[in-house]
Amino acid sequence: MSQQNDPLIIAGKSYNSRLLIGTGKYRDLDETRLAIEASGAEIVTVAVRRTNIGQNPDEPNLLDVISPEKYTILPNTAGCFNAADAVRTCKLARELMDGHDLVKLEVLGDQKTLYPNVVDTIKAADELVRDGFKVMVYTSDDPIVAKELESIGCVSIMPLGSMIGSGLGILNPHNINVIMEDCKVPVLVDAGVGTASEAAVAMEMGCEAVLMNSAIAGARNPILMASAMRKAVEAGREAYLAGRMPRKKYASASSPLEGTIVG
Amino acid sequence: MQIQVNGEMLQVQDDITLSSLISQLELGEKRIAIELNLEIIPRSEHVETVLKEADRVEIVHAIGGG
Numbered sequence: 001m002s003q004q005n006d007p008l009i010i011a012g013k014s015y016n017s018r019l020l021i022g023t024g025k026y027r028d029l030d031e032t033r034l035a036i037e038a039s040g041a042e043i044v045t046v047a048v049r050r051t052n053i054g055q056n057p058d059e060p061n062l063l064d065v066i067s068p069e070k071y072t073i074l075p076n077t078a079g080c081f082n083a084a085d086a087v088r089t090c091k092l093a094r095e096l097m098d099g100h101d102l103v104k105l106e107v108l109g110d111q112k113t114l115y116p117n118v119v120d121t122i123k124a125a126d127e128l129v130r131d132g133f134k135v136m137v138y139t140s141d142d143p144i145v146a147k148e149l150e151s152i153g154c155v156s157i158m159p160l161g162s163m164i165g166s167g168l169g170i171l172n173p174h175n176i177n178v179i180m181e182d183c184k185v186p187v188l189v190d191a192g193v194g195t196a197s198e199a200a201v202a203m204e205m206g207c208e209a210v211l212m213n214s215a216i217a218g219a220r221n222p223i224l225m226a227s228a229m230r231k232a233v234e235a236g237r238e239a240y241l242a243g244r245m246p247r248k249k250y251a252s253a254s255s256p257l258e259g260t261i262v263g
Numbered sequence: 264m265q266i267q268v269n270g271e272m273l274q275v276q277d278d279i280t281l282s283s284l285i286s287q288l289e290l291g292e293k294r295i296a297i298e299l300n301l302e303i304i305p306r307s308e309h310v311e312t313v314l315k316e317a318d319r320v321e322i323v324h325a326i327g328g329g
Contacts, residue, residue, distance in 0.1 A: 024329045
């Protein structure tokens with residue numbers, strides 16, 4: 001299979017799966033685990049939050065369910081609205097993960113859109129890269145911002161397809177194409193994908209991978225959708241590698257016209 | 264003395280260490296990370312880190328998120 005000879009490489013590490021998934025919004029940890037397994041994802045995002053003081057000490061921990069030995073855990077900075085908070089969160093994440101320094105940087109602009117605050121995203125990316133972090137960065141679909149983040153040294157550029165959790169698909173494929181044209185590090189679509197065909201579209205365009213959470217967790221049957229996404233991402237990648245047929249203005253018969261019994 | 268843990272005021276004994284605080288909060292076995300007055304305190308230093316009045320401690324863990 002082409003999948004085996006076609007690894008996704010992020011920060012020097014190879015992955016067979018080109019689907020990265022989040023762990024938010026699931027009913028419970030069991031559903032989270034089953035969805036991850038069905039998706040085939042090898043990179044899984046988590047959020048970093050205050051522990052509840054006085055909570056049940058026997059409560060299962062997310063990292064017991066998705067073990068860092070089995071998966072590449074990608075801590076995110078979701079919920080941070082400025083560079084300082086995002087940098088603090090990444091440093092806590094690195095300590096939490098015993099020095100593992102791959103992070104998903106997202107600095108948000110406002111609650112309504114969850115659009116990236118690109119000014120603070122650039123500021124935080126710069127500080128984190130200098131501090132030795134490998135930064136996968138969530139950003140807008142602005143090619144100039146993407147280029148800036150690449151030149152800072154981010155290991156992956158992750159433009160949004162549409163707003164986080166919106167399920168509106170890839171609203172500006174042209175911009176994602178422009179970003180990919182020049183970018184030397186993997187470009188992933190992060191956010192916006194709503195269903196399998198949209199994941200396939202991202203992959204057919206030539207994106208290196210897709211990162212999603214709500215499209216799976218928000219489906220009526222998240223585990224079945226996780227499986228659908230796995231297939232869509234694989235199908236989209238293979239279609240990209242295969243190279244689609246050219247579009248034609250008029251029909252072109254698939255069966256030979258010679259030898260027909262008509263006429 | 265009083266310290267602040269995850270934004271809440273907490274009464275603790277004087278000169279308590281970080282590791283004692285963690286076990287008092289029954290967080291010992293969890294996968295956690297700690298920041299003291301905005302500085303990360305590595306796991307290996309929890310035993311020797313003595314807290315003082317009005318210290319601000321943040322204790323975090325991983326939860327589900329995209």
